[in-house]
Amino acid sequence: EVFRALAPHALAAPRFPVLLLPAAAAAATFCAVLAALDGGVLVAAERHPPRTAWRGLLTRSLGPHLVHGLAGLMMAVLWRSAYGPPAALLVLLPMCLSAWVFDRYHRERAAHQATIRALVQAVDIKDRYTRGHSERVGRASVMIARELGMPDDRTEVLRFAGILHDVGKLGVPTRLLRKDGPLTPEERRVIELHPEYGHEIVRGIGFLGEARAAILHHHERLDGRGYPYGLSGHQIPEFARVVAVADAFDAMTSTRSYRRARPVPA
Incomplete structure (x- = not known):
């Protein structure tokens, strides 16, 4: 709905749907590398059993990183649209809300x-x-x-x-x-x-x-x-x-x- 309201020209561009697949692949690859490194640290530094060290690491990080990757892609598309940088800055609002929730959790x-x-x-x-x-x-x-x-x-x-x-x-x-x-x-x-x-x-x-x-x-x-x-x-x-x-x-x-x-x- 945000795309429909703010960037109809970007949605109409034929390249945008094609970008979703590589963006999702990049986010998934990042999550996989991060999970592999986290599990390696748990095994090497904290002596976790290898059979359980990687359990759940990928699934826990996949959702947040896919959402952040999509937000970055949305910002790039809006930036290149007819509405320009001011429209792209609207993406920062939900990102700021997400950061606030994360900070509250850690507090x-x-x-x-x-x-x-x-x-x-x-x-x-x-x-x-x-x-x-x-x-x-x-x-x-x-x-x-x-x-x-x-x-x-x-x-x-x-x-x-x-x-x-x-x-x-x-x-x-x-x-x-x-x-x-x-x-x-x-x-x-x-x-x-x-x-x-x-x-x-x-x-x-x-x-x-x-x-x-x-x-x-x-x-x-x-x-x-x-x-x-x-x-x-x-x-x-x-x-x-x-x-x-x-x-x-x-x-x-x-x-x-x-x-x-x-x-x-x-």
Whole structure:
């Protein structure tokens, strides 16, 4: 409709429809090269498994780059039309709107990251023995997710779950978290409330999605002897099972107040 209103002479030119095919081919080629390079970086620098490194990269970038390529072609056609450069500048309006939406998305993402960092720092300050534990569990959860072939959007939420799995310790008395030696049964029962405290803390944070269930259930056990609800097997959410494995591994390989770290091979 924009072409019909602003550039009837350009539409009538026989060369314009012919230009659509090479313009689309150029945009698709650019997307393919970009996806190949992105996947190579993920494999080489971030140790992604090759079978999943390129998954979804091409399809995610194809749409935006085809739209931008079409916008560039529209600007070129309008520029060469009888209406000249002023008509071509109208293409910039939707492009500016697109840039604004993109900027808002990244600002929102940065706000999410800041919220998570603040919560993790609060836990680390309160429980000095597990400082850095949350970040390590987040990284280990991502490694497991990649081996399972989870899509990137779920992997990102799972990372949040791993990082925030112990946020409920903010509701546990500091003297219990820093106690040297074993806990009494009463003290252990208080500690075991931290998944429910954590779920209450993050319940209103919408972007966490499935991560909230992982925070609540990461101490359930497959045999049903875990807490807080004694779920078993596949009753336990998938995210909670992944975080439980990552949490247990990091706990066993870290020095705590009540025991020394076990070697990784063991």
